[in-house]
Amino acid sequence: MKSGEHAIRGNWASLLLPIEADDAIEFRKLGVEIDILIDAKVDGIYSNGTAGEFHNQTEEEFDRIQLMLAERCQKAGMPFIIGACQPDPAIMLNRVRRAAVLQPAAIQVILPDWWPVTNEEAIDFLNRASDTANGIPLILYNPPHAKRVLSLPELGVVLANTPGVVGVKLADGGKDWYADARQHVHGVSLFVPGHHLATGVGEGVAAGSFSNVACLSPRGAQHWTELMQNDIGAALEIEQRICRFMDEHIVPFRQKFGYSNAALDKLLAAIGNWGPVGTRLRSPYRWIEQEEAEHLQTAAKTELPEIVI
Numbered sequence: 001m002k003s004g005e006h007a008i009r010g011n012w013a014s015l016l017l018p019i020e021a022d023d024a025i026e027f028r029k030l031g032v033e034i035d036i037l038i039d040a041k042v043d044g045i046y047s048n049g050t051a052g053e054f055h056n057q058t059e060e061e062f063d064r065i066q067l068m069l070a071e072r073c074q075k076a077g078m079p080f081i082i083g084a085c086q087p088d089p090a091i092m093l094n095r096v097r098r099a100a101v102l103q104p105a106a107i108q109v110i111l112p113d114w115w116p117v118t119n120e121e122a123i124d125f126l127n128r129a130s131d132t133a134n135g136i137p138l139i140l141y142n143p144p145h146a147k148r149v150l151s152l153p154e155l156g157v158v159l160a161n162t163p164g165v166v167g168v169k170l171a172d173g174g175k176d177w178y179a180d181a182r183q184h185v186h187g188v189s190l191f192v193p194g195h196h197l198a199t200g201v202g203e204g205v206a207a208g209s210f211s212n213v214a215c216l217s218p219r220g221a222q223h224w225t226e227l228m229q230n231d232i233g234a235a236l237e238i239e240q241r242i243c244r245f246m247d248e249h250i251v252p253f254r255q256k257f258g259y260s261n262a263a264l265d266k267l268l269a270a271i272g273n274w275g276p277v278g279t280r281l282r283s284p285y286r287w288i289e290q291e292e293a294e295h296l297q298t299a300a301k302t303e304l305p306e307i308v309i
């Protein structure tokens with residue numbers, strides 16, 4: 001099984017957790033959020049990336065989130081992917097087993113993440129996860145902040161030995177990175193960061209994105225993704241403005257003040273103001289105040305009118 005045979009591509013919207021003042025997940029709002037994402041007609045919805053705070057929920061909460069996503073998406077015919085990610089491999093495999101029962105389009109996993117795994121250990125883990133997933137394809141989520149970040153040649157070796165992994169979500173780079181990706185990774189879908197998707201599509205390398213641009217606006221990110229098929233030049237011009245917006249208004253919250261990626265993604269959602277998400281993260285992580293989002297709404301609408309719709 002490899003991704004050539006699978007149709008997982010395009011603009012995947014992150015399920016973000018609405019968190020109450022007492023640190024609880026507000027499940028009623030989560031249901032409303034899922035319905036809004038379905039209504040936005042994104043290519044798919046995925047749970048439990050970093051932005052979905054997979055690293056900070058109990059197993060009971062995990063089950064409840066995934067069930068809610070699966071039930072609503074299945075009813076609406078919306079593709080969904082479950083993130084079974086968890087730093088502890090035993091807990092992650094259990095999440096994979098329970099996720100598979102819900103029949104998602106794929107299951108996202110990370111590599112075990114306290115002691116960095118070797119390539120051989122990564123292969124063993126991914127094959128075990130694949131057996132546990134019982135025929136559901138896997139997407140490997142290997143972001144720059146993972147304990148073990150595979151280089152493209154290493155990724156090529158790992159993927160050649162893990163037939164159940166059909167996609168990889170990773171950070172891209174410049175022209176050389178894309179040349180290396182073409183050389184080393186075959187028959188597997190690559191998912192690049194949302195704000196680089198037009199570049200990845202233009203390079204003929206990216207199948208899609210688990211997208212921070214969809215955090216800002218699921219509907220706008222979907223239109224932009226569709227534009228890439230018809231007018232890549234126009235899509236690349238919008239990408240330049242998205243990157244400038246991120247560099248000027250969003251990334252400084254991480255660089256200057258140390259906020260996490262999840263805090264930045266929730267800030268984007270609050271700027272887009274498309275659903276009941278809010279900026280709050282679960283303890284102990286700090287979040288960016290809602291007022292910051294309100295201050296940035298005018299800039300977002302002015303600088304990215306095609307996205308913030």
Ligand SMILES: N[C@@H](CC=O)C(=O)O
Pocket residue numbers: 014048049050051052143210211212213215265
């Ligand atoms: N890396 C992110 C993508 C969304 O912004 C995640 O999945 O958490």
